[in-house]
Amino acid sequence: MWIAPSPDGQSSFSNISREILNHMKEYTILYLGQSYYGAPRQEQNYVLAPYFAGVHILHYMDIFHPDVIVFFQSLGYLEKLLTPSILEVIKGKAKICIYTPVEGYPMTWDIDPILSSADLILVPSIYSQECLRKHGFISQTLQHGIDTSIFKPTQKPNGFIVGSITSDVWRKQLTRIIDAHKICLDKGFNFILKLITSTYDSATWQPRIKNYAKKINPNVIFNETAYLNLPRNPKAIARLYGNFNILAQPSTEAFGLTCLEGMASGVVPIIVNHGGSPEVVNDCGIYVKVKDYLDLVIGKVALVDVEDLAKQIIWAYQHPQEIQRLALKGVERAKQFNWQSITNKLENLLGAY
Secondary structure, three states: EEEEEEOOOOOOOHHHHHHHHHOOOOOEEEEEEEEEOOOEOOOOOOEEEEEEHHHHHHHHHHHHHHEEEEEEHHHHHHHHHOOOOHHHHEEEEEOOEEEOOOOOOOOOOOOHHHHHOOOOEEEEEEEHHHHHHHOOOOOEEEOOOOOOOOOOOOOOOOEEEEEEEEEOHHHHOOHHHHHHHHHHHHOOOOOOOEEEOOOOOOOOOOOOOHHHHHOOOOOOEEEEEHHHOOOOOOHHHHHOOOOOOEEOOOOOOOOOOHHHHHHHOOOOEEEOOOHHHHHHHOOEEEEEEEEEEEOOEEEEEEEOOOHHHHHHHHHHHOHHHHHHHHHHHHHHHHOOHHHHHHHHHHHHHHHHO
16 A cells, blocks of 8 residues: 555655556555545556545555555654554554655654654665664665656757746745845846746745745746646656756755756756755756755755855856756766666565565
Protein backbone atom coordinates (compact mmCIF):
# COMPACT_ATOMS: atom_id res chain seq x y z
CA MET A 1 0.00 0.00 0.00
CA TRP A 2 1.37 3.40 -1.06
CA ILE A 3 0.08 6.52 0.72
CA ALA A 4 0.94 9.88 -0.82
CA PRO A 5 -0.62 12.98 -2.42
CA SER A 6 -2.79 12.18 -5.41
CA PRO A 7 -0.85 11.16 -8.54
CA ASP A 8 -3.13 13.49 -10.50
CA GLY A 9 -1.34 16.54 -9.05
CA GLN A 10 1.85 18.32 -10.04
CA SER A 11 3.61 18.19 -6.66
CA SER A 12 6.96 16.44 -6.35
CA PHE A 13 5.25 13.78 -4.18
CA SER A 14 2.76 13.15 -7.01
CA ASN A 15 5.33 13.03 -9.79
CA ILE A 16 7.74 10.79 -7.91
CA SER A 17 4.97 8.42 -6.83
CA ARG A 18 3.73 7.98 -10.42
CA GLU A 19 7.19 7.24 -11.75
CA ILE A 20 8.22 4.81 -9.03
CA LEU A 21 4.97 2.84 -9.00
CA ASN A 22 4.79 2.59 -12.78
CA HIS A 23 8.25 0.97 -12.72
CA MET A 24 7.42 -1.54 -9.96
CA LYS A 25 6.42 -4.81 -11.60
CA GLU A 26 6.69 -7.31 -8.75
CA TYR A 27 4.02 -5.86 -6.43
CA THR A 28 0.26 -5.56 -6.31
CA ILE A 29 -0.20 -1.90 -5.33
CA LEU A 30 -3.05 0.06 -3.80
CA TYR A 31 -2.33 3.80 -3.94
CA LEU A 32 -4.24 5.89 -1.39
CA GLY A 33 -4.19 9.39 -2.82
CA GLN A 34 -4.43 12.43 -0.59
CA SER A 35 -6.77 14.97 -2.27
CA TYR A 36 -8.07 12.37 -4.71
CA TYR A 37 -11.88 12.49 -4.59
CA GLY A 38 -12.96 10.01 -7.25
CA ALA A 39 -13.97 6.37 -7.23
CA PRO A 40 -11.23 3.70 -7.12
CA ARG A 41 -9.71 3.31 -10.57
CA GLN A 42 -7.10 1.15 -12.26
CA GLU A 43 -3.95 2.90 -13.41
CA GLN A 44 -0.98 1.48 -15.31
CA ASN A 45 0.46 -0.47 -12.39
CA TYR A 46 -1.72 0.31 -9.37
CA VAL A 47 -5.25 0.91 -8.17
CA LEU A 48 -5.88 4.49 -7.01
CA ALA A 49 -8.35 5.09 -4.18
CA PRO A 50 -9.25 8.09 -2.00
CA TYR A 51 -8.63 8.56 1.71
CA PHE A 52 -9.16 11.47 4.07
CA ALA A 53 -8.09 10.28 7.53
CA GLY A 54 -6.13 7.63 9.37
CA VAL A 55 -9.24 5.51 10.00
CA HIS A 56 -9.69 5.16 6.24
CA ILE A 57 -6.23 3.56 6.04
CA LEU A 58 -7.37 0.95 8.58
CA HIS A 59 -10.47 0.29 6.47
CA TYR A 60 -8.38 -0.37 3.35
CA MET A 61 -6.00 -2.56 5.32
CA ASP A 62 -8.87 -4.87 6.27
CA ILE A 63 -9.76 -5.22 2.59
CA PHE A 64 -6.33 -5.20 0.93
CA HIS A 65 -4.21 -6.95 3.62
CA PRO A 66 -0.91 -5.24 2.66
CA ASP A 67 2.44 -6.72 3.60
CA VAL A 68 4.00 -3.28 3.73
CA ILE A 69 2.68 0.29 3.82
CA VAL A 70 4.83 3.07 2.38
CA PHE A 71 4.00 6.55 3.66
CA PHE A 72 5.49 9.03 1.18
CA GLN A 73 4.65 12.27 2.93
CA SER A 74 6.19 15.13 4.89
CA LEU A 75 6.75 14.47 8.58
CA GLY A 76 4.54 17.46 9.38
CA TYR A 77 1.62 15.82 7.59
CA LEU A 78 2.32 12.41 9.12
CA GLU A 79 2.38 13.93 12.61
CA LYS A 80 -1.30 14.84 12.13
CA LEU A 81 -2.32 11.70 10.22
CA LEU A 82 -0.75 8.95 12.32
CA THR A 83 -2.10 9.22 15.83
CA PRO A 84 -0.76 6.76 18.43
CA SER A 85 -3.90 4.62 18.21
CA ILE A 86 -3.73 4.47 14.38
CA LEU A 87 -0.03 3.61 14.50
CA GLU A 88 -0.62 0.82 16.99
CA VAL A 89 -3.19 -0.88 14.75
CA ILE A 90 -1.07 -0.52 11.60
CA LYS A 91 2.04 -1.80 13.35
CA GLY A 92 0.25 -4.98 14.32
CA LYS A 93 -0.82 -5.78 10.75
CA ALA A 94 1.87 -4.62 8.30
CA LYS A 95 5.43 -3.43 7.94
CA ILE A 96 5.78 0.35 7.93
CA CYS A 97 8.08 2.28 5.60
CA ILE A 98 8.38 6.05 6.00
CA TYR A 99 9.75 7.77 2.87
CA THR A 100 10.10 11.45 3.64
CA PRO A 101 12.03 14.57 2.66
CA VAL A 102 14.08 16.04 5.50
CA GLU A 103 15.13 19.63 4.84
CA GLY A 104 16.98 20.43 8.03
CA TYR A 105 17.96 19.93 11.65
CA PRO A 106 16.65 20.29 14.27
CA MET A 107 13.02 19.60 13.36
CA THR A 108 10.52 20.58 16.04
CA TRP A 109 7.64 18.35 14.97
CA ASP A 110 6.92 15.45 17.30
CA ILE A 111 8.57 12.96 14.95
CA ASP A 112 9.81 10.35 17.45
CA PRO A 113 6.59 8.27 17.71
CA ILE A 114 6.25 8.10 13.91
CA LEU A 115 9.85 7.26 13.07
CA SER A 116 10.19 4.85 16.00
CA SER A 117 7.29 2.84 14.57
CA ALA A 118 8.90 2.45 11.14
CA ASP A 119 10.56 -0.77 10.04
CA LEU A 120 12.34 1.18 7.28
CA ILE A 121 13.02 4.91 6.88
CA LEU A 122 13.92 6.29 3.45
CA VAL A 123 15.19 9.78 2.63
CA PRO A 124 16.22 11.26 -0.73
CA SER A 125 19.76 12.45 0.07
CA ILE A 126 22.81 11.95 2.26
CA TYR A 127 22.08 15.40 3.68
CA SER A 128 18.62 14.24 4.85
CA GLN A 129 20.16 11.06 6.19
CA GLU A 130 22.60 13.06 8.30
CA CYS A 131 19.82 15.30 9.64
CA LEU A 132 17.88 12.23 10.79
CA ARG A 133 21.01 10.71 12.29
CA LYS A 134 21.32 13.76 14.52
CA HIS A 135 17.76 13.03 15.67
CA GLY A 136 18.82 9.47 16.51
CA PHE A 137 17.32 7.61 13.53
CA ILE A 138 19.01 5.39 10.94
CA SER A 139 17.73 5.72 7.38
CA GLN A 140 18.51 4.58 3.85
CA THR A 141 18.83 6.93 0.86
CA LEU A 142 16.51 6.63 -2.11
CA GLN A 143 17.09 9.45 -4.57
CA HIS A 144 14.59 10.71 -7.11
CA GLY A 145 14.85 10.32 -10.85
CA ILE A 146 14.06 12.03 -14.13
CA ASP A 147 12.44 11.01 -17.41
CA THR A 148 14.91 12.32 -19.96
CA SER A 149 12.52 11.55 -22.81
CA ILE A 150 10.35 14.40 -21.46
CA PHE A 151 12.87 16.69 -19.78
CA LYS A 152 15.45 17.39 -22.46
CA PRO A 153 17.28 20.39 -23.96
CA THR A 154 15.36 22.65 -26.33
CA GLN A 155 16.16 25.76 -28.32
CA LYS A 156 16.26 28.78 -26.00
CA PRO A 157 14.25 31.92 -26.86
CA ASN A 158 16.01 35.15 -27.71
CA GLY A 159 17.15 37.20 -24.73
CA PHE A 160 18.21 36.04 -21.28
CA ILE A 161 15.65 34.69 -18.83
CA VAL A 162 16.16 33.81 -15.17
CA GLY A 163 13.50 31.39 -14.02
CA SER A 164 12.35 29.58 -10.91
CA ILE A 165 9.74 26.84 -10.51
CA THR A 166 8.68 26.57 -6.89
CA SER A 167 5.91 26.90 -4.36
CA ASP A 168 5.76 30.14 -2.39
CA VAL A 169 6.89 29.08 1.09
CA TRP A 170 9.48 30.60 3.43
CA ARG A 171 12.47 28.45 2.52
CA LYS A 172 12.10 29.08 -1.22
CA GLN A 173 13.09 32.75 -0.73
CA LEU A 174 11.20 34.20 -3.68
CA THR A 175 11.48 37.69 -2.22
CA ARG A 176 15.28 37.39 -2.26
CA ILE A 177 15.24 36.25 -5.87
CA ILE A 178 13.08 39.29 -6.69
CA ASP A 179 15.48 41.55 -4.76
CA ALA A 180 18.49 40.13 -6.63
CA HIS A 181 16.78 40.71 -9.97
CA LYS A 182 16.07 44.32 -8.97
CA ILE A 183 19.81 44.82 -8.26
CA CYS A 184 20.57 43.48 -11.74
CA LEU A 185 18.08 45.89 -13.32
CA ASP A 186 19.48 48.82 -11.35
CA LYS A 187 22.93 47.99 -12.73
CA GLY A 188 21.63 48.11 -16.29
CA PHE A 189 21.12 44.40 -16.99
CA ASN A 190 17.62 44.29 -18.43
CA PHE A 191 16.89 40.59 -18.53
CA ILE A 192 13.67 38.86 -17.46
CA LEU A 193 12.77 37.10 -14.20
CA LYS A 194 9.99 34.56 -14.63
CA LEU A 195 8.54 32.90 -11.51
CA ILE A 196 6.48 29.73 -12.01
CA THR A 197 4.91 29.68 -8.57
CA SER A 198 1.84 29.50 -6.42
CA THR A 199 0.71 32.79 -4.89
CA TYR A 200 -1.67 31.35 -2.32
CA ASP A 201 0.55 29.40 0.13
CA SER A 202 0.64 32.35 2.51
CA ALA A 203 1.75 31.14 5.92
CA THR A 204 1.42 33.51 8.86
CA TRP A 205 3.44 36.70 8.28
CA GLN A 206 4.65 35.57 4.87
CA PRO A 207 4.72 38.38 2.28
CA ARG A 208 2.06 38.36 -0.41
CA ILE A 209 4.43 37.67 -3.22
CA LYS A 210 2.62 39.52 -6.03
CA ASN A 211 2.18 42.62 -3.89
CA TYR A 212 5.85 42.42 -2.87
CA ALA A 213 6.93 42.30 -6.50
CA LYS A 214 4.60 45.14 -7.42
CA LYS A 215 6.23 47.41 -4.84
CA ILE A 216 9.86 46.28 -5.19
CA ASN A 217 10.24 45.03 -8.73
CA PRO A 218 7.15 45.25 -10.98
CA ASN A 219 9.09 43.73 -13.91
CA VAL A 220 8.71 40.19 -12.53
CA ILE A 221 6.59 37.84 -14.65
CA PHE A 222 4.39 35.36 -12.76
CA ASN A 223 2.94 32.11 -14.07
CA GLU A 224 0.69 30.19 -11.67
CA THR A 225 -0.60 27.48 -14.00
CA ALA A 226 1.61 24.71 -12.61
CA TYR A 227 0.18 25.26 -9.13
CA LEU A 228 -3.55 25.61 -9.72
CA ASN A 229 -4.44 21.92 -9.35
CA LEU A 230 -4.53 21.41 -13.09
CA PRO A 231 -4.37 17.87 -14.50
CA ARG A 232 -0.87 16.44 -14.50
CA ASN A 233 1.14 17.40 -17.52
CA PRO A 234 4.89 16.76 -17.22
CA LYS A 235 5.42 17.80 -20.84
CA ALA A 236 3.96 21.24 -20.11
CA ILE A 237 6.26 21.59 -17.08
CA ALA A 238 9.22 20.56 -19.23
CA ARG A 239 8.35 23.28 -21.75
CA LEU A 240 8.52 25.86 -18.97
CA TYR A 241 12.17 24.95 -18.30
CA GLY A 242 12.82 25.46 -21.99
CA ASN A 243 12.17 29.19 -21.50
CA PHE A 244 15.00 29.61 -18.99
CA ASN A 245 18.72 30.24 -19.41
CA ILE A 246 19.41 29.72 -15.71
CA LEU A 247 17.33 28.38 -12.83
CA ALA A 248 17.41 30.41 -9.60
CA GLN A 249 16.84 27.79 -6.89
CA PRO A 250 18.76 28.94 -3.79
CA SER A 251 16.52 27.14 -1.29
CA THR A 252 17.39 24.41 1.19
CA GLU A 253 16.04 21.19 -0.33
CA ALA A 254 15.92 17.60 0.82
CA PHE A 255 16.86 16.59 -2.72
CA GLY A 256 16.41 19.28 -5.39
CA LEU A 257 14.07 17.79 -8.00
CA THR A 258 13.66 21.11 -9.83
CA CYS A 259 17.44 21.31 -10.18
CA LEU A 260 17.46 17.84 -11.73
CA GLU A 261 14.59 18.71 -14.08
CA GLY A 262 16.38 21.92 -15.05
CA MET A 263 19.70 20.17 -15.69
CA ALA A 264 18.01 17.53 -17.87
CA SER A 265 16.42 20.42 -19.79
CA GLY A 266 19.75 22.12 -20.39
CA VAL A 267 19.27 24.82 -17.74
CA VAL A 268 22.04 25.70 -15.28
CA PRO A 269 20.88 25.87 -11.64
CA ILE A 270 22.03 28.53 -9.18
CA ILE A 271 22.02 27.07 -5.67
CA VAL A 272 23.48 27.43 -2.18
CA ASN A 273 25.90 24.87 -0.78
CA HIS A 274 23.41 23.66 1.82
CA GLY A 275 20.81 20.90 1.77
CA GLY A 276 20.46 18.08 -0.74
CA SER A 277 20.70 20.10 -3.97
CA PRO A 278 24.54 20.00 -4.14
CA GLU A 279 24.34 16.18 -4.29
CA VAL A 280 22.24 16.54 -7.44
CA VAL A 281 23.98 19.50 -9.08
CA ASN A 282 27.59 18.63 -8.18
CA ASP A 283 29.86 20.72 -10.42
CA CYS A 284 27.18 21.44 -13.03
CA GLY A 285 25.81 24.61 -11.46
CA ILE A 286 26.59 28.00 -9.95
CA TYR A 287 26.97 28.31 -6.19
CA VAL A 288 25.88 31.39 -4.24
CA LYS A 289 26.98 32.46 -0.78
CA VAL A 290 24.81 31.86 2.28
CA LYS A 291 24.09 35.07 4.21
CA ASP A 292 22.53 33.51 7.31
CA TYR A 293 20.29 30.69 8.50
CA LEU A 294 16.66 30.62 9.60
CA ASP A 295 15.26 28.13 12.11
CA LEU A 296 11.89 26.73 11.03
CA VAL A 297 9.81 23.77 12.15
CA ILE A 298 11.50 21.76 9.38
CA GLY A 299 14.94 22.64 10.75
CA LYS A 300 17.64 25.15 9.88
CA VAL A 301 17.45 26.51 6.33
CA ALA A 302 19.94 28.71 4.50
CA LEU A 303 19.22 32.32 3.54
CA VAL A 304 20.89 33.30 0.29
CA ASP A 305 23.12 36.37 0.05
CA VAL A 306 21.09 38.67 -2.23
CA GLU A 307 24.09 40.70 -3.42
CA ASP A 308 25.99 37.55 -4.35
CA LEU A 309 22.94 36.07 -6.06
CA ALA A 310 22.72 39.19 -8.23
CA LYS A 311 26.47 38.98 -8.89
CA GLN A 312 26.24 35.34 -10.03
CA ILE A 313 23.24 36.03 -12.26
CA ILE A 314 25.16 38.85 -13.94
CA TRP A 315 28.18 36.56 -14.32
CA ALA A 316 25.97 33.96 -16.02
CA TYR A 317 24.63 36.63 -18.38
CA GLN A 318 28.14 37.78 -19.27
CA HIS A 319 29.58 34.29 -19.83
CA PRO A 320 27.27 32.45 -22.27
CA GLN A 321 29.96 30.00 -23.37
CA GLU A 322 30.64 28.92 -19.79
CA ILE A 323 26.90 28.56 -19.18
CA GLN A 324 26.64 26.41 -22.30
CA ARG A 325 29.46 24.20 -21.00
CA LEU A 326 27.76 23.78 -17.62
CA ALA A 327 24.42 23.09 -19.32
CA LEU A 328 25.85 20.27 -21.44
CA LYS A 329 27.57 18.83 -18.40
CA GLY A 330 24.29 18.96 -16.46
CA VAL A 331 22.39 17.15 -19.21
CA GLU A 332 24.83 14.25 -18.99
CA ARG A 333 24.75 14.17 -15.20
CA ALA A 334 20.94 14.09 -15.15
CA LYS A 335 21.01 10.81 -17.07
CA GLN A 336 22.51 9.13 -13.98
CA PHE A 337 19.22 9.60 -12.09
CA ASN A 338 17.38 6.72 -13.72
CA TRP A 339 13.91 5.77 -12.48
CA GLN A 340 14.36 2.05 -13.11
CA SER A 341 17.54 1.78 -11.05
CA ILE A 342 15.90 3.80 -8.26
CA THR A 343 12.87 1.53 -8.32
CA ASN A 344 15.09 -1.56 -8.28
CA LYS A 345 16.78 -0.24 -5.15
CA LEU A 346 13.40 0.37 -3.48
CA GLU A 347 12.26 -3.18 -4.29
CA ASN A 348 15.48 -4.57 -2.81
CA LEU A 349 15.07 -2.51 0.36
CA LEU A 350 11.43 -3.53 0.78
CA GLY A 351 12.30 -7.14 0.09
CA ALA A 352 14.83 -7.12 2.93
CA TYR A 353 12.02 -6.38 5.37
